[in-house]
Amino acid sequence: MTDDEDATLESGVTTVTAAGTLPIKQEGPTNFSPQANGFAVLQGLFAEDENGVPIVWDGVREAVVDADNSLVGSASANEWDPLGCSSSSLSAGDGFVQFTVGNSDHSLVVGFVQPRSLHAINQHGNIVIEGYEFGVRITNATSHLLPVDNGITVSQPLAVVSPDDVIRMEYSGGLRIITLNGIRLYTSPRAVTNDVYPVLACANLATQGAVLYNTRISWTKRPAISSFIAGDFDHQDDTYSAGDYFQITFGTDTDRGGHGGNYVGQAGVDELFTIENLFNGGLQNFGASYNGRWINAHTFQIEIADVTNAAGIEIGKLRVKPAGTRPILDAVDPGSPADSASPVLEGTFGILNRVAWVDAVDATIYGHTLTRETFALGDDLWKAGAHSSSILAAGSASVTITANATDEIRAIGFTSQTNVVIGPYHEVTTLEFGVTLERGDTLHTYHTPPGRYTRHIGTYAVGDEITVALDGTTYTVSVNGGAPLHSYTPPTGPGYPLRVRGSILLGTLQDAIATIPNPTATPRITSFVSDGNNDGVLSDGDSLEITFDSPTNTPPAAGNLWQTKIVDDLFTFSEDLDADLIGSWSSASVFNIRAVDVRSSSIAVGLTTVKPNPNGPRPIRSADGASFRSFETSTMLTGTMRQGGSSEAVVESATILLNPGWNLVSVPLTPLQPAASLVFPTANQVMALIDDDWAQTDTIEVGSGYLVFHSGNATSVTLLGERSSGSVSLDPGWNVVGVGATQAVPAGAVARAQNGDRHETVDVLEEGKGYWIYVEQPATLSW
Known part of the structure; x- marks a missing residue:
């Protein structure tokens, strides 16, 4: 075959099957090998082109995928029930999904869907139009092409479509775009942000028997870093120092670079990531000693022990990139390794920290913003609020907020109360000392004894920074760093431990910054x-x-x-x-x-x-x-977790490697969940030799060999099961077996293992692999 303009073979569409004129059987143990049958879909590309590659359909319901890779809805299905989605997702950056109009009188919707919207499948069997993040809808009555933007069908038609029109929805350069035959018809007013990803390409068909033709996608399955944030466990100082950490977060779950949740060591961090100066591209050094681990499948944390030799580590000037030495792949659909740089480093190395609000009552926490959306008089006055997750055990501290409006009423300060929720409300009278931003432009204070209220200590304007500070034993209020407008010294001293308290009568408390030094280290x-x-x-x-x-x-x-x-x-x-x-x-x-x-x-x-x-x-x-x-x-x-009175640990894990295509494998442990679909969740087929013929099997057991077909990239399967002694009988001739423990091939026997599409003779039988073994007399393998 050659790649030329007249080629009719198409990746993802063309199939191959054995002709049968010359039967094809497995090399070596031919007396037990069935001749080749069935078909496989052509994979790979003849050449990259601007129209992407055919979609590989997944999760198809109330529809079938025909020989041309078209999605065909059931003739008896309810409206919108036929569904199909892509087997891979766009995890970051640019990408598109396009299709060719077949019958313009078929109603359908095609576009991007966030995986979290797929819960509707479990409930209703389809994705309602409201679940589409971005896409198009074609109506059968008018053949109108309508945008679907953020789950809403835009009522103004873009065009009237005809057969053979090519429609594309794409994320490009931070924009959402719809084109018809290469002409841009629609640009969404919404910018594409990191929280959009990942997205799948999906389609729902409304007309019974509707057909979606020539659906193609274009994206590379690469995990992308969505944030790079610095932090400080102990908050001892505001400079880069021992005890600081970095969190690198990906937009999707990864394979953790092949690691689990344990620390990988300094060399392991260097295999995964490198940091560079955002402005000149120069590589930087974290320091003399650091370690890291995956705290979940999408977040890696680097912890700093010694900053000696570190240089240029500054917020706003650095970004992190996958080093490439140890590839980081997508967890569900491994494709290409992560290679793109992160956004610029954010966060802090200590001291100045946005208040992390917790235990909100009658208020809503959005990130670092605390909001009360309703106003109530009477008993509900001032009951809305929250307090900081951090506590000041001793010493000085401060909290600063920026006035974002003058038509709201809220208070900020410190409380010595240590209950989770006070009263159970966040009354302003529980403040040991604080300031209220009144409607208009006036500032008032509250302080102990509860309810002591000092009026009109000053004024404020939008954009002013209002600071409540504790210096030694004296509290003060100031605006924009100026001289104190009011001061107060509690008669018995500050009531440590203290925490920041926010109370709201109406409005929001936005991005409060607290300076709380020297808190005790958090237990881990x-x-x-x-x-x-x-x-x-x-x-x-x-x-x-x-x-x-x-x-x-x-x-x-x-x-x-x-x-x-x-x-x-x-x-x-x-x-x-x-x-x-x-x-x-x-x-x-x-x-x-x-x-x-x-x-x-x-x-x-x-x-x-x-x-x-x-x-x-x-x-x-x-x-x-x-x-x-x-x-x-x-x-x-x-x-x-032990069994049978034995002191031997029997719940263990084993790793089984699956290469693309057919794999001859076995399991060395008795699976806790022996269903074939659970042991080999990524496999397309799992076959066992039954009565001298290969057949689909539902149960996996120790001692048997299995042919497992895996259509993706090379991967490994982790098996949990029980380790125990056992044996398998060998009949004269060829046998397909596995072993529960590595051992030598029995004397006089011939063993062959699979190596790609060929077999090779071996002297040792290894765990996790399957073997063809030939014996002339009955024999037994024991372990």
């Missing part, structure tokens, strides 16, 4: 360990142990036994768990959980993580209660 989970009770899964009597790196405040209290509600207040598991639990703090840094009545559980060694609930009613802090709330996710669950 260092280990998450299980201990089983001999049945191989999390069940009644099993225990989980969560260990922190420093003593905590042990909420609600140490030494007591707490039921499920309290445990759920404290922690969240990454996997589902429906059980009655008993928890207790065995020490200030160790929390133990015991399962009493397990109804269902997906908790598994090597898969499950746990994290504290920072915004729950019982936040975990340092022992003195003065730290930030504990919030970081643990590493993967380790430990054992």
Whole structure:
């Protein structure tokens, strides 16, 4: 075949099947190998072109994909039920989806859909038009082409379409564009921002039997960095120093560069990322000592231990790029590795920090902005508000807000109250000292004793910065850094610990900046360990142990036994768990959980993580209660779940490599979930040799060999299962088997392993691989 103008072969459309004139059978063990049958779709490209590549349909419902790769709706389907989406997503940058009009009297909608909108599939079987982030709609009565923008059909038609028209929806240069036969007809007024991604290409058909022709997409499946933010765990100073950290966040889940949740070491960080100066492209150095880990599938955190030799580390001047030494791929649909640079470095290295509001009452938190959207008189006066997640244990501090309007009424200051919610309201009278921005332009203060109100200490205008500061034992209020307008010294001194309190009568508190030095370090989970009770899964009597790196405040209290509600207040598991639990703090840094009545559980060694609930009613802090709330996710669950009275740990993990195409593999463990679709979730087919013929199989077991077809890039499958002794019988002739432990080929036997599309003779049988083994006499493989 050649790539020329007359080529009729098309990637994603053309199929190949065995002709049958000369039967094709597997090399070597031909007496058990069926002749080739079935077909495969042509993959790859003859050449890149401006029209992208044919879409690979996924999640097709109430429709079929015909031999021309067209999406054909069922003739009996309800309106809008026929559905299909792309198997890959656009995770960042530019891309498009286009199609060719077949019948202009078919109603349909085509465009981009965010994965979170796909929940409608589970409920209704389709994506309602409101689920389309951007696309087009064709109406059957008029053949009108209408934009669908942010889930809304724009009523003004763009054109009347005809057969063979080519319609394209694209993200290009931060714009959303619709073109017809290459002519731009529509540009969305909305800019494309990072929170749009990822998006899938999807289509819904309304007319029964409608056909969507020649759908093509163009994007490269690369994870893209959406943010690069600096922070400081201990807030000791406002310069780059030991204890600072960087968070690199991708727009989609990644394969974590092949890592789990454990620390990768300094060399591991360098294999993943490099930082450069935004203005001259020069490479920078994090310092002499640092480490990092994936805190989830889309966020990598670099923690700094020694800044010696670091240079040029400044907010607003740096960006981070994937180093490329260790590729970072998409978690669901691995394509090309991440290669694009991040946005400019944001955040802070300490001291000045936006207030992180928590425990809002009658108010809404949007990022760092606190808003009360309704106004109520009487008992609801001043009850709306929130307080900061950080606490000042001792010393001086300040909080500053910028006045964004003069027609709102709100207060900011410090409170010595340490309950989660006061009264249970955020009354302005609970402030130890604070300032109210009144409607108009006047400033008032509140201070202890509660309710002490000083009127008209000054005025403010839009854009002014109003600061409440504690210096030593004296509070002050100032505007734009000027001389204090009012000062107050509590008779008995500041009521430490203090926190920032915001109260709103009407309006918003926006981007409050707090200077709270020297808080205690936040406790972090260092280990998450299980201990089983001999049945191989999390069940009644099993225990989980969560260990922190420093003593905590042990909420609600140490030494007591707490039921499920309290445990759920404290922690969240990454996997589902429906059980009655008993928890207790065995020490200030160790929390133990015991399962009493397990109804269902997906908790598994090597898969499950746990994290504290920072915004729950019982936040975990340092022992003195003065730290930030504990919030970081643990590493993967380790430990054992034992079976059969044996002291040997039997729940283990194994990795099985799948290359593109057919793979001859086996499993060395008895799977906890033996369904073929769960053991090999990315496989297109899983075949077993049954009665001398290959057939689809539903169950995977140790000792058997399986042919697994994988259509994507090379990947690995992690298997969880039980390790045990076993054996497999070998009949005279060729056998397809696997082993539960690596061992030598038996004397007198011939073993062949798959190597791509060929077979090679081997002397050692390895775990995870399948083999053809020839013996002349009955034999047994044991492990």
